[in-house]
Amino acid sequence: MHKKTFFIILCSSLVILGLKFQFLAPVEKTQKLLTPLELAGLYIYQREGCMHCHSRVIRPLRDELQRYGNHSISSDLAFFKDQKSNHIRIGPDLANVGHKYSDAWLSQHFQNPRSHITISNMPAYPHLNRALNTSNIDSWMQQHDYPKAYIAHALNDIPAQLDPDHEGVEGLTTRYQNPSKNIQIRNFDQQDGIATELDALISFLQTLDTSSEL
Numbered sequence: 457m458h459k460k461t462f463f464i465i466l467c468s469s470l471v472i473l474g475l476k477f478q479f480l481a482p483v484e485k486t487q488k489l490l491t492p493l494e495l496a497g498l499y500i501y502q503r504e505g506c507m508h509c510h511s512r513v514i515r516p517l518r519d520e521l522q523r524y525g526n527h528s529i530s531s532d533l534a535f536f537k538d539q540k541s542n543h544i545r546i547g548p549d550l551a552n553v554g555h556k557y558s559d560a561w562l563s564q565h566f567q568n569p570r571s572h573i574t575i576s577n578m579p580a581y582p583h584l585n586r587a588l589n590t591s592n593i594d595s596w597m598q599q600h601d602y603p604k605a606y607i608a609h610a611l612n613d614i615p616a617q618l619d620p621d622h623e624g625v626e627g628l629t630t631r632y633q634n635p636s637k638n639i640q641i642r643n644f645d646q647q648d649g650i651a652t653e654l655d656a657l658i659s660f661l662q663t664l665d666t667s668s669e670l
């Protein structure tokens with residue numbers, strides 16, 4: 457065989473082999489419907505511009521899987537309309553950050569990221585301690601085509617998700633719990649009283665999980 461032809465065949469084989477090792481087959485997942493509290497957290501995430509430093513897309517490449525876990529598929533981003541700025545990675549990817557840290561760790565990290573990671577360049581977000589403004593919940597849910605009955609219960613579902621003894625817990629779980637979603641019900645910011653922006657943001661972050669079981 458001609459030397460040049462042999463070299464071309466060798467190079468093509470290596471490239472094909474390399475691609476085979478890098479890309480893995482996508483997995484099937486069911487869509488998770490965010491609760492009103494988690495949906496409010498998503499809007500805080502967008503308002504604060506977290507996506508300008510954090511991607512939420514784990515690519516099906518071995519090094520990404522090793523660092524961040526299961527790769528993302530398009531339905532993971534169904535609630536995330538601002539997809540243009542989803543690929544930037546100044547901070548770590550957050551697609552699989554749910555359950556990685558305790559609520560207390562996240563809360564402290566928002567108060568002052570440098571209390572955990574001394575060289576962190578993430579800004580502090582102490583203002584997230586304030587009360588959650590629920591006046592836009594209806595329109596956010598409408599934008600995502602929630603059923604009318606879900607929208608009607610939203611203002612009761614928010615306090616219900618913060619207190620396991622709340623009378624609305626049963627209704628909340630009936631609406632949002634299904635085989636692909638385990639609802640987390642607790643006081644996320646660990647402060648007594650009203651729902652805060654921190655409650656909403658932490659509840660949203662704790663849902664971020666690319667595994668197909670949840």
Ligand code: HEC
Nearest residue numbers: 501504505506509546547548553569573576577578579581
């Ligand atoms: C200016 C860039 C920047 C912005 C804006 C930013 N972060 Fe970060 N974030 C970082 C960096 C860098 C790290 C890694 C160091 C650290 O943990 O503090 C990080 C770490 C994190 C972690 C820990 C991730 C892990 O796997 O260890 C979480 C969770 C997080 N950020 C959430 C947020 C949220 C939510 C917002 C918006 C309210 C936000 N960040 C805004 C840069 C940023």
